[in-house]
Amino acid sequence: MLPKFRAWDTTLKIMHDVQIIDWISETVGVDAIGGVLETPLKELKLMQSTGLKGQNGIEVFDGDIVRLFNVGFIYKGVVAQNSATYWWIKGVGTSTDFTFEDVADYRNYTCELEVIGNIYENQDLLEVAK
Incomplete structure (x- = not known):
């Protein structure tokens, strides 16, 4: 690809x-x-695509702010790339980070994440509730 x-x-x-x-x-x-x-x-x-589409059908790029719904909690993070092929999600307001291996279905090019914005146009989404 x-x-x-x-x-x-x-x-x-x-x-x-x-x-x-x-x-x-x-x-x-x-x-x-x-x-x-x-x-x-x-x-x-520049923001590179991960090659995956999120739950809302939007393509996921480096720098996107994403949300993951899991049993009992909602997780928010920023998509990042730390090498040519390794993608991860850095937690916002938490020390928990995770990789795309945890949320991606590479056979269908989809992931369990919902794209809710990006770090340039939606900086307000990076604020942590106090």
């Missing part, structure tokens, strides 16, 4: 779908009205 990316534009404060990345010229071709806009890589935060 080819890696898929989206990008947070740090200048315009919007999310783009990525069409092409040119690592040599350090530019990224992002979806724009009427075509593809070439944007300097330094103005973007």
